[in-house]
Amino acid sequence: MTASDRPLTVPDLAVARAEGRRLAMLTAYGAGFARTCDANGVDLLLVGDSLGMVVQGHGSTLPVTVDDMVYHTACVARGIRRALLVSDLPFQADATPERALDAATRLLQAGAAMAKLEGAGPKLEVVRFLAEREIPVCSHLGLTPQSVLRMGGFKVQGREAAAAARLREDALAVAEAGAALIVLEGVPAALAAEITAASPVPTIGIGAGPHCDGQVLVLHDMLGLDSGHRRPRFVKDFLAEGGSVAGAVRAYVAAVRDGSFPAAEHSYL
Template sequence: MSTHADSKPWTVPALRQAKQAGQKLVMLTCYDYGFARTLDAAGVDLILIGDSLGMVVQGHDSTLPVTVEAMVYHTRIVARGLARALLVADLPFQADATRERALVASTQLLQVGAQMVKLEGAGHKLEVIRFLAERDIPVCSHLGLTPQSVLSFGGYRVQGREEAAAEKLLADAIAVANAGASLLVLECVPSALAARITAAVDIPTIGIGAGAQCDGQVLVLHDLLGLEMGHRRPKFVKDFLAEGGSVAGAVRAYAAAVREGSFPDAAHSY
């Protein structure tokens, strides 16, 4: 499959084909129509409407205050700007607490343009993933540092450093894939562990602070552009605007670096 912006639109089955072909996937967050058009034209493969909007758009200290209504609003306007990229939308905090709540929220998101929903964690979420997948709702799982669990974690910390934690994360990754997830985001996971997970599952992995061996990468758009949002900048963040010269140039530089495997390097990994 071509990686140029004028190629055919991405589909869920095409993601697995990309993994099998060794084609790196490029993902970025987006929250409005104008940036959606820019990212789509620059060749981004997947757009994530992340509940990160709670922090970078709404100014909260975490993602917890984000509502389903906010996600629906941003999904609708981003979808209008896309011709090629596959659109993934987050299920915000507690929207996936039960199968029924997840189904209602996911249906709303798909009806306004999302092609996949993302939910955090494994455990009881396996039942939710299976329930949605059986009802033809594509699911992206999110493991490692899951921002909606920030209170339980006691902050934003790398996950899976100890052997027992690493083995549990590997088992969780296999479990979400078996439950029917079509994509897996790994956040703040040691590179060696992320590589093991990527080899162990047949669905694509998307890393953010998880090393270069994942099947693709994602960054928050505001981080890629070097915007100061009042929060500590994570190690995995790189300012691509400095070398890209423009927003579109920064996105193209990021996409090229992901596809050629030069980002993330050791300085941007754990």
């Protein structure tokens, strides 16, 4: 096995950042697509609670359960050899540190290498609790889909000065609490660039401009599939230029690595 073939580890994420290598991440919900993504250069696969919308047909991620996440995590884990697998803690699974530990343990036992949870503030205690108990954590800031009811929809976050300052503070706080990776979603590109420059850990953007340390898209969006929901600005159909699912994955990975995606039309001001 060569260095490029060996499975990625959590410390490898920091190494990639230090070396200036952008990380390509996609969602996956089953073994078949996971195998294709893994074989065509994707660094990280995310079993997102987005499965509630793109697989189960719900209007939000809120109905997704821990059992759903464990099932899909196990399916994806069987299909990968190299990519690092991240799995979401679904709605209210991280309401207390103890609940989060139980759910995250199940996800890691199913094959994940990292648990992702949304928010900061009261979630800092959860991040710290998990990190101290050997659970690698990815924090998700900005547009957090589990907060859709409070936010009044899927809206860009951090445009006002106070909200931008809070996001900057939250990013530093989750890293200090032990998060090894931060996803920034629905954040103005300039703000995401500032957060990335100040963050001690790598950032992954989705609708956060081109200056994060990596990018993630929902697989169905990257393939131009109709999920039954409004197409976000930050989405690009890579199947149109890739010609096949494998070709689309390769095109996406190449565009993330060379910095051509996301372009200005995929970013928010």
